[in-house]
Amino acid sequence: MTDEDLDTAAKALDREYVFHSWLAQANLDLxxxxxxxxxxxxxxxxxxxxxxxxxxxxxxxxxxHPAVVAAIQEQAGILATIGPATANLTRGRAAQRIIDRAPDGFAKVFFTNGGADANENAIRMARLHTGRDTVLSTYRSYHGNTGGAIVATGDWRRMPNQYARGHVHFFGPYLYRSEFWATTPEEESARALHHLERVIVSEGPDTIAAILLESVPGTAGILIPPPGYLAGVRALCDRYGIVLILDEVMAGFGRTGRWFAFQGYDVVPDLITFAKGVNSGYVPVGGVIISDAISATFDERVFPGGLTYSGHPLAAASIIASIDAMQNExxxxxxxxxxxxxxxxxxxxxxxxxxxxxxxxxxxxxxxxxxxxxxxxxxxxxxxxxxxxxxxxxxxxxxxxxxxxxxxxxxxxxxxxxxxxxxxxxxxxxxxxxxxxx
Structure with missing residues (x-):
């Protein structure tokens, strides 16, 4: 076959056999x-x-990237897969690399298959840690396409997928299209925080397990937080005993010019979710970086969550190589x-x-x-x-x-x-x- 024939064959096979996400299937020409x-x-x-x-x-x-490709190849020759209920050197080293980039007070990583189930498990941890149920998230957000993550999402994609309980949405800051009649970043921040506190009080602080935010909302418009906003959300969480989950799935691992986007905004969350940039998707992986306080909740209590491919060795090898290459280069x-x-x-x-x-x-x-x-x-x-x-x-x-x-x-x-x-x-x-x- 010629190269042109290969392109034609790829399109024909795709149209006949592949069902694509977020698209109407007829007449696709990808x-x-x-x-x-x-x-x-x-x-x-x-x-x-x-x-x-x-x-x-x-x-x-x-x-x-040659170093990441080589690491996956090398790991495949050593051990291609292993279950999560084992200790594995590559998995441990991958978790260590991630913790080395996290703030003080974080020492554990729960690995998932991607960003959606990272957010799903972070929500689970917050609910179990607090004994509360409600999760607050913004209308302009995307957190993934699993049951709880898609309902936490604020945009239209949640509407055909309302299968999870206990989710409430609020407006985050977006000065260009302000919901708060603000004219400066400082006004937008203060008024958005006032709005959020009113939602917390109206929903009942004792019912709220977590506030889930993208540190920098991505698909919703790359909405850079105005001065003081994320620190203000942190203060509200502290005031009302709410877990702060920052979704770094899209914004993390270099995307904003920092290892984590939140590092530019004077805030430390309780749980950090990640995926995407941690290994650039070379092997599917995600996870939750867990603060010491929440991790201790499960020292003597079973965490009721798990995935067959959690901490997959090929994914772990790609994380190690990615983080090392990003640092060294x-x-x-x-x-x-x-x-x-x-x-x-x-x-x-x-x-x-x-x-x-x-x-x-x-x-x-x-x-x-x-x-x-x-x-x-x-x-x-x-x-x-x-x-x-x-x-x-x-x-x-x-x-x-x-x-x-x-x-x-x-x-x-x-x-x-x-x-x-x-x-x-x-x-x-x-x-x-x-x-x-x-």
């Missing part, structure tokens, strides 16, 4: 990805594309520098040039470009406009990431200045083409 390296992917025919989606904002270390520092010196100024220039852009916000390699039909009213563009933009970007050799009326600029943490410049030229051309079409 891109073929046959290989990748760093921030670039390609099909069988060799057509190359810059991956400024990091797939699902998870390939933080880039595609096919300065990958987290690169994400911070590239955000400050390359992405931020380039997006600011695009915002000055294109009337479709209402706001740009982000940090590290975690940015959102909010598209509006009118800057004065801030009316979001129609879905068709985002579709057009994605089509124009794809045609020019870029893998885009979109959500609602936004294009998210989320390349791997290893992205270079030249690759950012190339991507920005594509964004510029795509915006120009869409604006010219009316």
């Amino acid at each position: 891109p073929v990805i046959a290989g990748g390296s760093g921030a670039t992917v390609w099909d069988h025919a060799g057509n190359r594309m810059l991956d400024f989606s990091s797939q699902l904002v998870n390939v933080n270390i880039g595609h096919q 300065g990958i987290v520092d690169n994400a911070r520098r590239i955000g400050d010196e390359a992405i931020a100024p380039a997006l600011a220039e695009l915002a000055e040039k294109h009337a479709l852009i209402g706001e740009v916000r982000g940090e590290g390699v975690f940015w959102a470009v909010e598209m509006v039909a009118d800057r004065g009213t801030r009316e979001p563009v129609a879905a068709a406009v985002i579709g057009q933009l994605k089509k124009e970007m794809s045609a020019r050799g870029l893998v885009p990431f979109s959500a609602d009326n936004r294009i998210h600029v989320v390349p791997p943490c290893v992205v270079t200045d030249d690759e950012v410049a190339q991507a920005m030229a594509i964004y510029d051309e795509a915006l120009t083409a869409v604006e010219a079409s009316g």
Whole structure:
């Protein structure tokens, strides 16, 4: 078969046999990805594309990092799988690497298969630790697609999936579209905290087990917390005896230019959930980093949760290699520098040039470009406009990431200045083409 034949075969097999998430199944025509390296992917025919989606904002270390691939291969030759009710050196070393990056007061990691079940088990731990049931989370959030995690999610995806009990939503800060008539970040923070405390009091503090927040909400719009907000949530949790769970599934392990996003916001949670960037998805894995106080709850009490593949040795090996490579190669520092010196100024220039852009916000390699039909009213563009933009970007050799009326600029943490410049030229051309079409 020729390379073109392989691409054709891949599409035909996909259409016939694969059922895709979050998509209507008829008439799908998805891109073929046959290989990748760093921030670039390609099909069988060799057509190359810059991956400024990091797939699902998870390939933080880039595609096919040789140290991570080698670690998985080596572990497969030693021990390909083992059950969780065993001690395993690779698993222990992976947990140690993660704890080394956590704040003081954390010493245990519970491994899961991904981010959704990490949040699921964090909720379980909080309920058992407090003896309470209710979980508060924001409307603008995404926490995964398992039973409790999807109901904790605030966006439309929870609505066909309301199977879990005890979830209440509130509005988090979002100054560009403030729910609180705020005009400054400080006003937005103070008023959002007042709103949250009113929800806590109205629901009954003694019923609330946890507040679950993404440190920096990702799919909901890369909503950078205003000054004092996360510290204020921490203070409310302390006041009312509520567990604070920070979801670092998307924002963690380099994405914001820090190992954990919350490290930039003067806050320490009680439970930290992670997945995605911890090993860039090379092998499915996630987990919960547990504070000493909550861990002690289960010293003499059985924790009623577990997964067959918890702490899978191939996943553990990939975590060790990823964290070591990110440290040794300065990958987290690169994400911070590239955000400050390359992405931020380039997006600011695009915002000055294109009337479709209402706001740009982000940090590290975690940015959102909010598209509006009118800057004065801030009316979001129609879905068709985002579709057009994605089509124009794809045609020019870029893998885009979109959500609602936004294009998210989320390349791997290893992205270079030249690759950012190339991507920005594509964004510029795509915006120009869409604006010219009316």
